[in-house]
Amino acid sequence: MEISRHWRLKRQRYALIGEVCPHCQKKIFPPRDICPECSEDARTLYQFSGRGEVYSYTTVYQAPSGYEANAPYTVALVKLVEGPMLTAQLTDLGDEPIEVGMPVEMVTRKLRSDGERGMLVYGYKFRPRLIEASE
Amino acid sequence: MTENQDVPILKPIRDVGIVGYGAYIPRYRLPAREVARVWKAGTGGLSIEEKAVAGLDEDVITMSIEAARNALDRADIDPSEIRAVWVGSESHPYAVKPTSTVVAESIGATPHTQAADWEFACKAGTEAMQAAIGFVGSDMAHFALAIGMDTAQGRPGDPLEYTAAAGGAAFLLGPAEISLAVIEGSYSYATDTPDFFRRAEEKYPEHGERFTGEPAYFKHITSAAETLMQAMDSSPSDFQHVIFHQPNTKFPKRVGRLLGFTDEQIKTGLLVPIIGNVYAGSSLVGLTAVLDVAEPDERILLVSYGSGAGSDAMSLRTTTLLPERRDRAPKTYDYISRRTEIDYATYARYHGKITMK
Amino acid sequence: MTMAQNAKTPNDVLIIGVGMTPVGEHWEKSLRELALDAITALRTDTVWVRPQALYVANMLAPYLSGQTQLGALLADFAGLRGIEAITIEAAGASGGAAARQAYLALASGMIDIALVVGVEKVTERTSSELEAALSTSSDADHEAVHGITPTAQAALLMRRYMHEYDIPDDAFAGFSLNAHANAVTNPQAMYRRAIQIENYLNAPMVSEPVNLFDAAPLADGAAALLMARTDALPESPPYPLVRVAASSVISSTVALHDRSDPLQLESVAESSAQAFQQAGLTPGDIDFFELHDQYSIFAALSLEAAGFATRGEGWRLAQDGAIAKDAGIPICTFGGSKARGDTGGATGIYQLAETTLQLQGRAGKNQVPGAKIGMAQCLGASGATAATHILCREDGP
Numbered sequence: 001m002e003i004s005r006h007w008r009l010k011r012q013r014y015a016l017i018g019e020v021c022p023h024c025q026k027k028i029f030p031p032r033d034i035c036p037e038c039s040e041d042a043r044t045l046y047q048f049s050g051r052g053e054v055y056s057y058t059t060v061y062q063a064p065s066g067y068e069a070n071a072p073y074t075v076a077l078v079k080l081v082e083g084p085m086l087t088a089q090l091t092d093l094g095d096e097p098i099e100v101g102m103p104v105e106m107v108t109r110k111l112r113s114d115g116e117r118g119m120l121v122y123g124y125k126f127r128p129r130l131i132e133a134s135e
Numbered sequence: 136m137t138e139n140q141d142v143p144i145l146k147p148i149r150d151v152g153i154v155g156y157g158a159y160i161p162r163y164r165l166p167a168r169e170v171a172r173v174w175k176a177g178t179g180g181l182s183i184e185e186k187a188v189a190g191l192d193e194d195v196i197t198m199s200i201e202a203a204r205n206a207l208d209r210a211d212i213d214p215s216e217i218r219a220v221w222v223g224s225e226s227h228p229y230a231v232k233p234t235s236t237v238v239a240e241s242i243g244a245t246p247h248t249q250a251a252d253w254e255f256a257c258k259a260g261t262e263a264m265q266a267a268i269g270f271v272g273s274d275m276a277h278f279a280l281a282i283g284m285d286t287a288q289g290r291p292g293d294p295l296e297y298t299a300a301a302g303g304a305a306f307l308l309g310p311a312e313i314s315l316a317v318i319e320g321s322y323s324y325a326t327d328t329p330d331f332f333r334r335a336e337e338k339y340p341e342h343g344e345r346f347t348g349e350p351a352y353f354k355h356i357t358s359a360a361e362t363l364m365q366a367m368d369s370s371p372s373d374f375q376h377v378i379f380h381q382p383n384t385k386f387p388k389r390v391g392r393l394l395g396f397t398d399e400q401i402k403t404g405l406l407v408p409i410i411g412n413v414y415a416g417s418s419l420v421g422l423t424a425v426l427d428v429a430e431p432d433e434r435i436l437l438v439s440y441g442s443g444a445g446s447d448a449m450s451l452r453t454t455t456l457l458p459e460r461r462d463r464a465p466k467t468y469d470y471i472s473r474r475t476e477i478d479y480a481t482y483a484r485y486h487g488k489i490t491m492k
Numbered sequence: 493m494t495m496a497q498n499a500k501t502p503n504d505v506l507i508i509g510v511g512m513t514p515v516g517e518h519w520e521k522s523l524r525e526l527a528l529d530a531i532t533a534l535r536t537d538t539v540w541v542r543p544q545a546l547y548v549a550n551m552l553a554p555y556l557s558g559q560t561q562l563g564a565l566l567a568d569f570a571g572l573r574g575i576e577a578i579t580i581e582a583a584g585a586s587g588g589a590a591a592r593q594a595y596l597a598l599a600s601g602m603i604d605i606a607l608v609v610g611v612e613k614v615t616e617r618t619s620s621e622l623e624a625a626l627s628t629s630s631d632a633d634h635e636a637v638h639g640i641t642p643t644a645q646a647a648l649l650m651r652r653y654m655h656e657y658d659i660p661d662d663a664f665a666g667f668s669l670n671a672h673a674n675a676v677t678n679p680q681a682m683y684r685r686a687i688q689i690e691n692y693l694n695a696p697m698v699s700e701p702v703n704l705f706d707a708a709p710l711a712d713g714a715a716a717l718l719m720a721r722t723d724a725l726p727e728s729p730p731y732p733l734v735r736v737a738a739s740s741v742i743s744s745t746v747a748l749h750d751r752s753d754p755l756q757l758e759s760v761a762e763s764s765a766q767a768f769q770q771a772g773l774t775p776g777d778i779d780f781f782e783l784h785d786q787y788s789i790f791a792a793l794s795l796e797a798a799g800f801a802t803r804g805e806g807w808r809l810a811q812d813g814a815i816a817k818d819a820g821i822p823i824c825t826f827g828g829s830k831a832r833g834d835t836g837g838a839t840g841i842y843q844l845a846e847t848t849l850q851l852q853g854r855a856g857k858n859q860v861p862g863a864k865i866g867m868a869q870c871l872g873a874s875g876a877t878a879a880t881h882i883l884c885r886e887d888g889p
Contacts, residue, residue, distance in 0.1 A: 014240055015242070015243065056652040058651060059697075059699055060644045063620060063639060064624035065623070075640050086749050089638050094475035111637055111638065122237060
């Protein structure tokens with residue numbers, strides 16, 4: 001049963017809190033403490049808006065253990081409006097077709113359940129924007 | 136204390152109101168005819184059209200987070216000022232471990248905050264609101280967040296299965312001066328009435344069938360509503376909107392007529408025909424739907440009902456701050472109109488009714 | 493020692509023997525037995541000299557076999573108890589990375605003879621556990637936790653590729669057709685049958701747009717190389733000597749999303765450029781390229797990043813037939829991961845063994861005519877690691 005590693009990451013997982021580099025202003029997600037742009041220390045917290053667009057997407061049918069109950073599910077590379085890209089599931093797709101470039105927004109959802117007795121892991125997923133003009 | 140004695144209403148030292156509100160209703164819908172198809176029931180007496188069903192990755196925690204974010208977007212305050220995050224539900228994902236700490240963490244309210252889960256069947260959400268009114272009204276806190284949210288369960292084939300739905304709402308309580316609706320007064324009425332219950336460790340609730348009506352739902356709601364209106368020297372015609380707990384379409388309409396309200400007053404907050412009974416969130420999403428459209432200086436009466444049994448009644452008056460704030464987040468009907476119909480098999484899978492082990 | 497004296501420099505590193513097991517479902521063989529089979533095949537292939545060091549390339553044994561310390565385990569099991577022995581892990585690039593460590597040890601003069609064994613035993617667990625094990629090659633905190641799999645990551649790249657470049661639906665088919673055509677005559681291959689374009693076009697999707705024929709089948713297998721420095725060769729091996737003309741391992745981000753341009757495999761570009769520089773060669777000098785075709789999109793991106801095609805044009809080499817074994821830039825001459833079978837961390841050792849056979853003129857019906865210089869390159873995950881080697885036949889250029 002994994003507990004501490006998920007607990008440690010709760011701020012970024014639940015709420016998309018990353019970092020901004022105080023030297024070059026690059027927005028960083030996931031947080032990594034050393035700016036990938038200028039290699040300086042970057043530990044200033046930054047709240048991302050949760051808005052982005054689909055860079056690419058696909059469907060997982062053959063899921064890893066711990067994820068079978070939700071299969072098939074859609075995973076994507078999402079480019080946040082602030083710049084960084086991240087990997088996340090798309091959810092609440094309904095019958096809407098997904099497209100590269102589709103605007104999406106962050107929601108906090110269940111990522112996995114560590115067995116019947118283990119902890120529930122929550123984190124970011126993305127869905128088609130609920131309100132078109134919520135930019 | 137006897138029933139007939141004059142009872143003072145609940146009124147805090149400083150005036151409290153709703154600073155922000157947010158609804159959440161998941162996107163999936165199970166039509167009642169689909170339940171009837173599977174269980175070979177007739178479709179003549181179906182009390183609702185369809186109910187909202189949570190997706191595979193949703194639960195009371197995730198739904199509460201989204202409703203809370205909507206409330207915060209409307210309030211536009213610093214979340215670190217929220218001194219209580221209280222979630223009322225009868226479907227908390229954990230038996231032990233608070234829903235509220237995850238919600239508080241997600242919205243940035245930690246660590247200087249109270250966090251607790253409330254339980255009182257379908258009135259756990261308004262119970263949390265009452266407590267939040269006291270918390271802010273006593274000046275212990277500037278802001279307190281109260282949420283009523285459920286992913287309600289009904290045993291397969293039970294009449295509850297037609298209506299037991301998922302959804303709810305969050306309310307950020309704060310000083311009346313910056314509120315979009317002021318709490319004019321509230322009142323709670325509770326007795327030991329076992330009309331509906333779920334024993335610890337059991338998956339599905341039991342109910343007393345017709346016993347859930349007269350001595351339970353109707354007795355408690357009418358007592359709470361009448362006591363509050365009497366104490367406030369108000370009558371049904373003073374309110375533009377009234378919202379009752381809505382386990383089906385029939386009960387809230389009937390209790391409204393019993394109390395002297397018109398269908399017109401009930402209409403805006405009556406969502407059960409299209410989303411089902413969202414238990415702890417039931418009367419609260421009715422309130423968000425009303426706040427989505429109400430004009431400033433309108434009066435709203437909210438009366439919840441929780442089995443076991445009790446009712447919380449609240450009288451609210453909207454302010455001039457309402458119109459600009461309601462557009463800052465998705466409205467109740469934005470969620471209701473986002474709709475994907477599912478069949479019973481998909482519903483069974485989403486609700487874990489297909490055993491995978 | 494005559495051939496050794498022909499070497500260009502006294503410290504050249506040579507591959508003097510290879511051994512491979514068939515790739516497939518070896519239900520009756522354990523991890524250590526597979527490795528031993530490859531070593532045994534190697535011992536009958538060449539002059540056997542007891543190595544001073546064993547480098548084991550493996551990716552999944554800790555998850556699928558519950559086994560670490562493969563170095564000590566396999567050295568002991570192969571009758572080499574007591575030698576220096578360690579495991580090198582870089583996901584799918586483990587094989588190339590292990591060969592690189594052997595190369596460094598030999599070139600440094602600290603080791604004279606090194607044994608490199610790549611082994612992967614994937615049939616010990618059921619598919620969901622295998623997927624979970626494979627997912628450990630991605631960023632556990634930021635990729636794997638979202639339920640992503642290597643196949644899904646390849647699909648993300650392929651979808652984006654198809655989005656950015658206006659390419660036909662069958663653009664990637666040529667990679668699969670070529671791999672299967674070449675595997676027909678490879679006795680070690682898992683799928684020794686050719687496929688037609690209709691098979692490709694009608695294949696079920698495994699993760700859109702990756703279909704069954706875009707994805708290599710994961711299977712059990714082991715391969716071994718015996719490597720030596722020229723001045724340390726005890727006697728002449730029976731075949732033409734094959735020299736390691738270049739060896740390069742380059743890393744990139746583990747997480748796909750951390751790359752500013754995911755369609756540009758930076759590690760492949762840098763590792764290839766470094767290898768060309770070391771060998772004093774250009775892409776035009778390469779007679780064949782054993783690239784990492786775990787997914788067909790990787791083949792296209794590798795051809796582009798390594799300098800064999802311009803950006804967005806890698807797929808054309810497959811469609812134009814330029815990758816066939818008698819064409820311009822033959823790839824996957826023994827079937828590649830697609831048809832020989834994907835052996836995870838052992839892939840790079842299979843590639844180097846096959847490259848050696850080509851250069852020794854021992855590739856049989858898979859022989860690339862006149863092959864003198866071959867390049868082998870394997871990738872960890874979707875290019876987090878790229879390991880590139882250029883091998884030259886010693887009587888070559």
